[in-house]
Amino acid sequence: METGALLGALTAVVERHEVLRTSYRQDAGRLLQRIAPEAEVPFRECDFTGLPAAGREARLVRLIEEELRRPVDLARQPPLRAVPARVGLAGHLLIVVVHHIAFDGMSWHLLGAGPAAGYRERTGGAPAALAPLALRYADFADWQAERLTGRRPAAGLVHWRTAQAGLTPLEPPTDRPRPAVRDGAGDAVRFELPAELVARVDQPARRSRATRFMVLLAAFQAVLARFSGQRDIAVGTPVSGRGLPGAERLIGLFVDTVVVRGDLSDEPSFRTLLGRIAANTPAALSHAGTPFELVVDELAPERDLSRNPLFQVSFSLRTAPPGLDWELVRTPLTGSPFDLVLDADALPDGRLNARLRCATALFDRTTARRLADAFRMLLDAVPADPDRPLHRVGLLTGQGPARRDREVQRDRRTASRALPARAVRRAGRTHPARGRAAPARRAADLPAARSPQHRRE
Numbered sequence: 001m002e003t004g005a006l007l008g009a010l011t012a013v014v015e016r017h018e019v020l021r022t023s024y025r026q027d028a029g030r031l032l033q034r035i036a037p038e039a040e041v042p043f044r045e046c047d048f049t050g051l052p053a054a055g056r057e058a059r060l061v062r063l064i065e066e067e068l069r070r071p072v073d074l075a076r077q078p079p080l081r082a083v084p085a086r087v088g089l090a091g092h093l094l095i096v097v098v099h100h101i102a103f104d105g106m107s108w109h110l111l112g113a114g115p116a117a118g119y120r121e122r123t124g125g126a127p128a129a130l131a132p133l134a135l136r137y138a139d140f141a142d143w144q145a146e147r148l149t150g151r152r153p154a155a156g157l158v159h160w161r162t163a164q165a166g167l168t169p170l171e172p173p174t175d176r177p178r179p180a181v182r183d184g185a186g187d188a189v190r191f192e193l194p195a196e197l198v199a200r201v202d203q204p205a206r207r208s209r210a211t212r213f214m215v216l217l218a219a220f221q222a223v224l225a226r227f228s229g230q231r232d233i234a235v236g237t238p239v240s241g242r243g244l245p246g247a248e249r250l251i252g253l254f255v256d257t258v259v260v261r262g263d264l265s266d267e268p269s270f271r272t273l274l275g276r277i278a279a280n281t282p283a284a285l286s287h288a289g290t291p292f293e294l295v296v297d298e299l300a301p302e303r304d305l306s307r308n309p310l311f312q313v314s315f316s317l318r319t320a321p322p323g324l325d326w327e328l329v330r331t332p333l334t335g336s337p338f339d340l341v342l343d344a345d346a347l348p349d350g351r352l353n354a355r356l357r358c359a360t361a362l363f364d365r366t367t368a369r370r371l372a373d374a375f376r377m378l379l380d381a382v383p384a385d386p387d388r389p390l391h392r393v394g395l396l397t398g399q400g401p402a403r404r405d406r407e408v409q410r411d412r413r414t415a416s417r418a419l420p421a422r423a424v425r426r427a428g429r430t431h432p433a434r435g436r437a438a439p440a441r442r443a444a445d446l447p448a449a450r451s452p453q454h455r456r457e
Contacts, residue, residue, distance in 0.1 A: 006094070007043050007082075008118065009114070009121075010118075014041055016130070017252070019250075022036070022078075025075045045085075060085060060093060079103070080096065080097070080103075081096075101253060103251065104240075133246070134249075136250075143244050153294060157295065159290075170313060172227050175362065178361070178362060179361050183361055184337070185360045188368070197376075197379060204383055205274075207386075210278040214274060216344060220313075224340075233264065234310065236258070236311040236313070236338070237315050239257070241255050256291055260277065262280075270378075313338055315342045316342075319345075336360075343357075
């Protein structure tokens, strides 16, 4: 790898996307932004080829942990830095750390494609030939601000007021009492859905005119219903937020959140539940232009520093764009923004890589593993018999089908929870929760309290 060519390619991306060369500072109670006239990428090279082969992987893991823990000083540094590490004669790892104020999930695809084309060009390949951007991030902020005036936001809020009426917090049994203030610490279990299972999961989607996302969401909500004993399951899911034509080519923080409720009343089959999700999801997505922050302010749920407003569990399904070769590198996870977070990545070979994050203040890793196992078991069972009532689908691991079915019936009668180790009630409610998604704005328009530090990747 030619590190000079790599640095040049990354610098070209930062030059192209001004949000990656923007710094932020406080001035008399206002948060101000400064766009640097020239692109700069903090770039630190590491070479581990001198280490014994057995020690290289451990040193790489330590390097990743160090970089993830090293903060980004948004007042003095760009929001992005890069650390290329040479691990062999032909082996390299590129670590990119970027602050969430300038980045979201879709931005990773853009960041991957831009340096790849620029590197090829700088090493004798075809020209990058990237078309000029028609928009800047500031243009999007102005567009959104205009949309949030007049009648449009009022209509969106009417929808969300109706859609979230009667919503109660998810109260799963936890391994420890819920603390008065959420600390954000987390752990994760990782698992894989093989390509043949994913292909079978797509069958009920086609039969119900639904999508793979809806099938996976329905399965997750069914597991949460069994886990909690509740029948109204609200799950937050990220949306791209790039409603302005041309914004799909911009790196930046566009992502927002919508809440999709799963109705598991009247002991539905998976086909019935999927039909309900397929009816609710398009309505939620069609009103995604109303920022989640405004929805929270409008609905004004009981504020609680121990949990996120409106939902405590999130789900996302991510798919890489065509034409981009990529490989996941597992990085240490030390946080969870919600009680439970299920993220799934669709791989080019048909597999799904998934990780279930849990708040360690509430759950043990073994509980998260049981939930992940139950999710896989449900997905394995429902394609063959989608009309079987969900309460009849065995989800307990390490037991025979008859024993599992007896446990399911007992769960339904007594509301006991078989998945976690023990059930405890949450402790105390207090004031407003933090970490809500906010509308995109010019930084100069933000009050000092909305510091960029409240967004973390």
